[in-house]
Amino acid sequence: MQAREPLPQFTGLRGIAALLVLFYHVREPQGVNLHFGLLDPFSKFGWLGVDIFFVLSGFILTYIYGQVFANSFDGHALRSFAVARFARLYPLHFVTLFVMLGVYAIAVQVGVEPRETSGYTWEGVILGLLLVQKWVGVVAPNQSSWSISVELANYLMFPLLVLANPFRSSRYWPAIAIVAGGILLELIAIHPVLRGMVEFVMGSAAYVQSTRFDPRGLSRLAGLIFVLPFVLFYFADREMAGLAAFCFAATMVLLCNADESFTSFRRLCSLKLLVFVGDISYSMYLLQWCVWVGWKHVLAKLPIFAEHPYLMVACAAASLILVSIPSYFIIEVPSRRFLRRALTSRHDVRQVPIHDVTSGR
Numbered sequence: 001m002q003a004r005e006p007l008p009q010f011t012g013l014r015g016i017a018a019l020l021v022l023f024y025h026v027r028e029p030q031g032v033n034l035h036f037g038l039l040d041p042f043s044k045f046g047w048l049g050v051d052i053f054f055v056l057s058g059f060i061l062t063y064i065y066g067q068v069f070a071n072s073f074d075g076h077a078l079r080s081f082a083v084a085r086f087a088r089l090y091p092l093h094f095v096t097l098f099v100m101l102g103v104y105a106i107a108v109q110v111g112v113e114p115r116e117t118s119g120y121t122w123e124g125v126i127l128g129l130l131l132v133q134k135w136v137g138v139v140a141p142n143q144s145s146w147s148i149s150v151e152l153a154n155y156l157m158f159p160l161l162v163l164a165n166p167f168r169s170s171r172y173w174p175a176i177a178i179v180a181g182g183i184l185l186e187l188i189a190i191h192p193v194l195r196g197m198v199e200f201v202m203g204s205a206a207y208v209q210s211t212r213f214d215p216r217g218l219s220r221l222a223g224l225i226f227v228l229p230f231v232l233f234y235f236a237d238r239e240m241a242g243l244a245a246f247c248f249a250a251t252m253v254l255l256c257n258a259d260e261s262f263t264s265f266r267r268l269c270s271l272k273l274l275v276f277v278g279d280i281s282y283s284m285y286l287l288q289w290c291v292w293v294g295w296k297h298v299l300a301k302l303p304i305f306a307e308h309p310y311l312m313v314a315c316a317a318a319s320l321i322l323v324s325i326p327s328y329f330i331i332e333v334p335s336r337r338f339l340r341r342a343l344t345s346r347h348d349v350r351q352v353p354i355h356d357v358t359s360g361r
Helices: 008-025 037-044 048-065 075-109 122-130 143-164 173-187 192-212 219-236 241-256 265-269 272-279 281-297 303-307 309-343 346-351
Strands: none
Touching: 008 037, 008 048, 008 241, 008 265, 008 272, 008 281, 037 219, 048 143, 048 192, 048 241, 075 122, 075 143, 075 281, 075 309, 143 192, 143 281, 173 192, 173 241, 192 241, 219 241, 219 265, 241 265, 272 281, 281 309, 303 309
């Protein structure tokens, strides 16, 4: 199988999503509701970054692996896909789960009673290790891992989705699927796992639509479409899940063939700094709860941070990024390479690319 063309703009988009989630988490240190002026909509609704992850995951996996499962279930390709996804998700998840258990044990030993204890049960640990905790509504020790529990469901669904190929009968079916998915999310209160799966399918449809539609005349609207949910939700003071997912899917269609003008959203997403943040975004996401718990419940009590909460937020964000860099290079990358080499045969390597064009979920 030939290597696919790199898509740095989507790595940068994932970096933006990771920063949005971070922005949301640092909004309320110790019960203080902070405001950030014109950036306040992106802080208040920064959790939409997780929805971006799910839509983006469907888009990128279809781009990389779509042809592998399009005609049949090849056993070698299926196994190689599973190995690649396991190597992507599990090592850092395993480490952060036990880091949180260690933090909890230390806190109890020194007499600090953690406020959040629901994840520190045998049920939470076991289901968290299996990455199925969100399927049954259980909290794991690292609460951030709920979204990769949803992502595991997406991975299990993906080969069946591509094999069924519901978008091939008409050039308009992908667009219809995106609109239908948005309407479904808008009208029905869906379980978080099903919501993530619908968004994943919308992302997959967005990739197929990008191959059938040249959006260059509309590509300059990508940035406006992307920010629309945040601004609209802020002034309406309510979430519209379907609209958000639709806008994110539409943004990805436009980014695929967008122009490279200085003011374009594609150029912004392709900036080396944002691409690097996208590379370390998985570490940022899974380490977020670990780092933020320490800041929110321990360091926030220091007089300087109690008096200057915005300084605390800046320091917490900076420390998370600084911790995520060695996590990416010391844990993520080496463990991913080791597992892929150890668990993938030479024949499997020829079936599924070892290196993702974007290091997405």
